[in-house]
Amino acid sequence: MIEQLQLIMSDNLPLRDAVFCTLRDAILKGSLPPGQHLMEMQLATQLGVSRTPVREAIRKLELEGLVIMIPRKGARVAAISEKSLKDVLEVRRALEELSVSLACRRMNKEELDEIREINEAFKLACLGDDVVKIAQIDENFHQKIYQASGNKRLLQLLNQLQNQMYRYRVEYIKNTERRSALFKEHDTLITLISEHKTEEATECIRKHIIFQEDYVLQVIKKNESEIAMNTFNDFRNFPSKLNG
Numbered sequence: 001m002i003e004q005l006q007l008i009m010s011d012n013l014p015l016r017d018a019v020f021c022t023l024r025d026a027i028l029k030g031s032l033p034p035g036q037h038l039m040e041m042q043l044a045t046q047l048g049v050s051r052t053p054v055r056e057a058i059r060k061l062e063l064e065g066l067v068i069m070i071p072r073k074g075a076r077v078a079a080i081s082e083k084s085l086k087d088v089l090e091v092r093r094a095l096e097e098l099s100v101s102l103a104c105r106r107m108n109k110e111e112l113d114e115i116r117e118i119n120e121a122f123k124l125a126c127l128g129d130d131v132v133k134i135a136q137i138d139e140n141f142h143q144k145i146y147q148a149s150g151n152k153r154l155l156q157l158l159n160q161l162q163n164q165m166y167r168y169r170v171e172y173i174k175n176t177e178r179r180s181a182l183f184k185e186h187d188t189l190i191t192l193i194s195e196h197k198t199e200e201a202t203e204c205i206r207k208h209i210i211f212q213e214d215y216v217l218q219v220i221k222k223n224e225s226e227i228a229m230n231t232f233n234d235f236r237n238f239p240s241k242l243n244g
Contacts (some may be wrong), residue, residue, distance in 0.1 A: 005031065007047045019049060020057035025132055027066050027077055028170045034079035038067065064163040080167065082220050085213065088164050093209045095158050096142070097202045100189070102149035104198040112194050115144045119186045126179040134179070135170045141186055145193075171219055172212045181211075 008022045023043070026032040038058055040051045047054070058075050061067040068078045107115075122137045139162065146158045173179065185208050192201035 005043070005046050007049070015049060016053040016056050019047060019053040020060050022047065023054075023057050023061060024064070024066065027061070028132055028135075028167060032077050034077050036077040037073075038075040038077065064166075066167060080171065080216070080220055082217060085168060085216055085220065088161065088168065089209055089213045092158075092161055092165055093206060095154065095161070096145075096205050096209065099146050099149040099151075099154055099158065100193065100201050100205045101198050102151060102154070103145050104193050104196050104201050106150045107145075107148035107193055111144065111148045112190065115141065115148075115190055118144060119183065119190065122186065123183045126183060131170055131173050134173050135166065138169060138173065138182070139166065148193075168212065168216050171216050175215055178211070178215065185211075 005022060005026055007018055008025060009018050013021070023032065023038075032038070040054045040058070044051045044054045058067055062069060062075070065084070066078055067075050069075055118137060118141045122134070122141060125134045125137050128134075143162075146155050149155065173182075185204065189201060189204050189208070192204055
């Protein structure tokens with residue numbers, strides 16, 4: 001049963017984008033959990049729209065890796081797998097280390113002031129419960145470093161990776177105990193970049209990403225364990241259901 005969804009509307013947002021944002025937000029927050037069957041008609045009825053923008057949104061979510069299409073079964077919310085996490089974060093780690101090393105040489109005073117403001121906004125957002133908002137500001141923080149690298153091709157590669165990283169970013173930020181540490185890691189990274197300490201800064205960003213990977217791996221294993229236990233209980237109770 002799909003949890004009741006509320007269409008996210010904005011004056012400047014086309015309907016198809018509003019449907020996409022609504023479904024994406026629901027997946028990231030867990031309202032649409034991994035494995036959930038996404039039925040176009042049911043979603044269209046809930047959101048008060050036709051099936052066309054729902055179909056377009058599902059296709060876009062598939063491109064982001066948030067939805068998988070199963071032949072003859074339709075669309076389902078994709079699970080976060082250990083392999084996909086490691087694949088994405090291995091690439092992210094290499095590219096972000098490069099972007100940080102370049103930013104150490106190229107980030108100017110204006111960009112430093114801007115990234116400090118973003119981190120202060122991140123700190124304030126972390127006091128609230130809107131994980132999507134916190135994740136967006138965190139993404140803005142890293143985006144500022146990418147831009148300061150001055151390498152357009154690197155920026156393109158990282159931007160292409162952003163959508164795939166976003167789900168892991170949100171999952172990590174759900175851990176409220178880590179939020180203050182995230183702000184401090186950002187603050188340390190800003191200081192190292194401003195002081196042009198390339199080696200220390202790249203090590204800082206490397207550890208920053210490893211912490212994320214370690215935590216999300218724990219979440220994945222916990223979810224897999226719970227699914228296995230539920231499957232075992234269903235199988236064990238199956239004979240009694242037949243006799244009942």
